[in-house]
Amino acid sequence: MSIDLKKGGFINLSKETTKLSKIMIGLGWEQTSMRLDLDASVFVLAADGRLLNNDYFIFYNNTKSPDKAIEHLGDNRSGSAEDDDEIILANLATITPEAKELAICISIHDAVKRGHNFGLLQDAYVRIIDVETKKEISKYDLDASHFNENALIFARIKKSGDEWYFHADSQGSVTELQGIVDLFI
Template sequence: MTASLDIFATTSPAFTEVAPAAPQGPTLSLSKGQALSLAKAAPALTKVLVGLGWDARLTSGAPFDLDASAILLTAGRRVRGNQDFIFYNQPRHESGAVVHQGDNRTGAGDGDDEQIIIDLTLVPADIENIVFPVSIHEPGQNFGQVQNSYVRIVDTSNDKELARYDLREDASTENAVVFAELHREGGAWQFRTLGQGDAGGLLGVATGFGVQLG
C-alpha cells in the first residue's frame, strides 16, 4: 500500500520528480507521489487540459456520476474564498484561468468523461496549487465500484498527452479522491499525483481546503 499523503497540511507534501517521456515515446505513466516538471516536458506550454475518465462498475453496470473539480490554493494550501472552488455549479474562475467543460452524468463513451482547461498565464500570482478532486455524486457508491478511472494532462497547443495517472486501489472505500495537482514554484509548474481519498465526499474535500459551504 502506498503511503498516505496529508493533502490538507498547510505545507506541500514531498514528491519524487520523474523525467519527461521521450518526444516520440509513449505517454508517461505516473505513480502516486510523483511529479512531472511541465517546463521540462513542454517548455513553451501555456495552457493544459486535465481530463478525467472512468467506466461503470463491474458488479451491476449501474451508472456512476463522477464529478471533477478544481480548487485554487495559496502557499498555505487554502482557498482565498469560495471563488477559488471550480465545480459543476461554478464552472469558470473569475480570472479566466480555470474553466470546467461540463458534467457527464454517466461516464458513457470513450475518452475523457470530464475536462478542465487551465490557462497557466492567467493563474493569479498568489495561487501556488490547483488541486483536482474527483467525487461520486450518488450516496452508497465508492471508488472500489468504479473501474479504469484516470487523470491525464494534455498540452492543448498540440493535443499531446504529457502524463497519465491511473487510480488503483488506494481509495477503494472512499467517495472522493484528490487525484492530482498543479504546483507552481519559482514561476515553473509541476503536475503532481496525490491519489488521496476522503470519505466525506466533495464536501469534505472542499471544506478541508477552506471552502465555506452551507
Template sequence: MSVNLSKGQKISLDKEAGSTLTRVVMGLGWDAVKSKGFLGFGAKSADIDLDASCVVFDDANKPLDVVWFRQLKSRDGSISHSGDNRTGAGDGDDEQITVNLQQVPPNVKSIVFTVNSFTGQSFAQVENAYCRLINAADGKEVARFNLSVQGQHSAQLMAKLYRHNGEWKMHALGENGTGRTFDELLPQIAQHL
C-alpha cells in the first residue's frame, strides 16, 4: 500500500514498507505538455530534460557527495543513478536513483533528492510529474509524491531521506526552486537540513 505524500509530510520508511528496507529506488517520471495544434490536429510536445539528482550530507550538514547525470555513482558505491533521460518519453520512471541503505556510511545524515529542468523550461511545460520511493527488494511502491504543481519554477526539492534514531525516514519537501542543476539549489537545500 503506497502512501501519497503531501508537501511537508514525514513518514517512517520501515513502517510504510512493513519491514526493514535495505535498498530503495527513487523514481522520477514526467511528460512534456502537448501543444495544441490547429483545430486539434498536429499536437506535439517539446523535449524537456528533467534531471534527478541527490546530494549526500553529513551530521554537520556539509555536502559529502552528489549523484547526478555527470556522476552516476557515489564515491562509496551506495548510491547509483540509472542515467540521463532527455525527453521524458515512455511510460513509468524516466530516471531512477537507487540507494543501498545498508551501505550508506554511518557519517551520512541525509540524502536530498532534487529535480531540475536542464533545458530551462518551467514546470508549466511539464505534466504527470512525480517522484516515488520503491522497495527494491519486492518492487512495491512505498510512497509517492506528485510534482504536478505547475508554475514558472524550473526546479524542485523533492524529498529528503534522513536517519533518525537509527531508522530511515522520508520528508516530502515539494518546494519549488530555480536552476538547471542541483548546485544552484544548495542554498535552498540548506534550509531543510
C-alpha cells in the first residue's frame, strides 16, 4: 500500500522501508485524442539546491548520471506501455556523495506550442517503487491535481546524514521543462 502524502508532507525512506536503496520512478498515462507526450526527469542537486553539473540532469537525451546511480530507461512518446510508460531507476546507495537532493519532474513535451496541459490527460500518474520489495511507496494523480499546468516537480528526495527523505512537492508550472531547469541552474 502506497503512502498518500499531501504537498509539503514527507517520510523518512530509510525508516519507512527496510534498507531502501534502489527506487524506480514510474510515469504512466493513457493517450487521448490530443496525443500528449509526457517526460520524466531527475535533477541531482548539491547542498545549495543547484544542479551538480549538466550531466546530472537525467532525461530522455541524457539517460545516465556520471556515477551511473541514475538511469532513464527511454522515452515513450505515446503512453502505450502496459504499465509504466517511462521509468527512471535510482540507486541511492551509490549516488555521488555530493548529491544532497533528487528533484523528480514530469513535463509535457512542446506543451505551450500545442496548447497541452495535465488536464487533457486520462489516468496519468507518477509513482515511486522500492525496487527490492516491489512495494509502491507513493503514487500521485497528475491529471486531477494540475489541471492547467504542463510541468511539475513531483517530489524531492533529500539526504540528511545517511538517511533519505521523500518530500511531496507538487510545484506546478506553465513554462514546460525549461522553467524547471531554470530553477536548478
